[in-house]
Amino acid sequence: MKEMSSQQPETTAITSGRDNSQSLAPPIWTSTTWQSSGLEESRQHALATHEIGNYARYSNPTVRAFERAIAELEGAQDALAFGSGMGAVTSVILALCSKGDHIVAQRQLYGGTVAFLNGPCARFGIDVTFVDGSKPGAFADAVIPGRTMLIIAESPSNPQMGLVDFEQLARIKGPYTLVDSTLATPLGQRPLDFGISLVMHSATKGIAGHNDAMLGVVAGDKDLIDSIWGYSVMHGATASPYDANNGLRGIRTLGVRLAQQCTSAQAIAETLSANNKISAVNYPGLTTHPQHSLARTQMRRSGSVLSFEIASGIEGAKSFLSKLSLIRPAVSLGGPETLACHPASSTHISVSAEDQTAAGITPGLIRLSVGLEDTRDLLADITSAL
Numbered sequence: 001m002k003e004m005s006s007q008q009p010e011t012t013a014i015t016s017g018r019d020n021s022q023s024l025a026p027p028i029w030t031s032t033t034w035q036s037s038g039l040e041e042s043r044q045h046a047l048a049t050h051e052i053g054n055y056a057r058y059s060n061p062t063v064r065a066f067e068r069a070i071a072e073l074e075g076a077q078d079a080l081a082f083g084s085g086m087g088a089v090t091s092v093i094l095a096l097c098s099k100g101d102h103i104v105a106q107r108q109l110y111g112g113t114v115a116f117l118n119g120p121c122a123r124f125g126i127d128v129t130f131v132d133g134s135k136p137g138a139f140a141d142a143v144i145p146g147r148t149m150l151i152i153a154e155s156p157s158n159p160q161m162g163l164v165d166f167e168q169l170a171r172i173k174g175p176y177t178l179v180d181s182t183l184a185t186p187l188g189q190r191p192l193d194f195g196i197s198l199v200m201h202s203a204t205k206g207i208a209g210h211n212d213a214m215l216g217v218v219a220g221d222k223d224l225i226d227s228i229w230g231y232s233v234m235h236g237a238t239a240s241p242y243d244a245n246n247g248l249r250g251i252r253t254l255g256v257r258l259a260q261q262c263t264s265a266q267a268i269a270e271t272l273s274a275n276n277k278i279s280a281v282n283y284p285g286l287t288t289h290p291q292h293s294l295a296r297t298q299m300r301r302s303g304s305v306l307s308f309e310i311a312s313g314i315e316g317a318k319s320f321l322s323k324l325s326l327i328r329p330a331v332s333l334g335g336p337e338t339l340a341c342h343p344a345s346s347t348h349i350s351v352s353a354e355d356q357t358a359a360g361i362t363p364g365l366i367r368l369s370v371g372l373e374d375t376r377d378l379l380a381d382i383t384s385a386l
């Protein structure tokens with residue numbers, strides 16, 4: 001594992017992504033095109049990479065400031081932003097994989113990613129093998145030498161909060177490794193420190209953090225980011241400067257937001273564990289989590305998301321959601337409002353019943369994205385709904 005710099009990541013969240021200007025908040029560059037001094041400069045711009053765009057689909061200074069901040073937080077050489085988390089993951093897959101290639105993917109991935117791997121990837125002749133990401137050796141065993149281009153993992157996984165061992169994953173030689181680190185945020189863990197090739201986030205979630213921006217980002221070595229950028233300008237899932245500005249603003253307060261969310265999530269997980277109407281609680285901060293010791297070695301914080309199983313199944317889940325008064329029934333995560341959802345009928349509805357069962361998405365499973373309300377009020381709402 002790479003040595004971390006002595007500056008704490010919460011401080012880097014304040015110092016990162018800044019240029020030499022005296023304005024503390026970044027300007028929002030709204031222009032889609034830039035004037036040049038003539039043919040020679042136009043030619044240079046047209047040949048330039050990600051760094052200097054002459055057209056906003058190629059690069060935009062506000063988006064670039066957000067990308068630099070993420071690169072610094074992730075300990076990466078560079079980063080590339082997209083119009084959503086799905087824009088990021090699909091661009092990476094299509095930039096790196098061609099017809100005849102093979103992907104090894106964790107079974108417990110965000111439903112949209114699973115749907116993309118099962119649908120368009122199959123249609124384009126890219127084969128996918130799904131494995132249980134928390135099972136030691138599962139990724140390595142599924143690799144086909146010379147054909148596997150990419151391994152996709154999500155840790156913690158959505159919604160079962162299973163972890164993937166980054167050190168073990170990074171030891172696999174050959175394919176690129178991609179970790180969806182959305183549920184942890186860049187202040188919760190840094191997969192690149194363990195040798196993972198690329199880390200990605202739906203920055204729509206905890207990074208932007210206020211349910212007001214659609215944004216995705218991927219970070220890694222410059223050469224790899226440059227080659228993904230070369231594809232991304234054709235794919236066109238471009239990040240908006242307004243959303244990038246909200247992403248950068250979110251980064252500034254991520255440290256305090258995440259600390260509060262983790263404190264509440266831990267208290268809720270412990271309270272639910274002691275309730276006899278609940279048959280399982282999934283949260284890496286619990287000592288009963290099967291990978292708690294791995295969480296302690298590779299995560300700085302346990303995250304703002306947890307899931308739990310209501311023993312009475314779908315009827316219990318329906319009744320619980322209908323009786324909440326402070327917590328809102330809604331998808332998404334990482335924002336100020338605590339949200340509860342039923343993954344089997346929302347985030348993972350596009351996943352087949354068989355695959356839902358294999359991924360542990362049961363009829364009684366509820367996912368909670370813990371927000372910024374006072375912990376005592378959240379506990380009171382949950383206890384009364386149960």
Ligand SMILES: Cc1ncc(COP(=O)(O)O)c(C=O)c1O
Pocket residue numbers: 084085086087110112154158180182183201202203204205214215216332
């Ligand atoms: C873990 C994870 N990855 C990716 C995505 C997709 O992100 P977006 O909704 O920003 O496209 C989501 C969305 O919920 C997610 O939870």
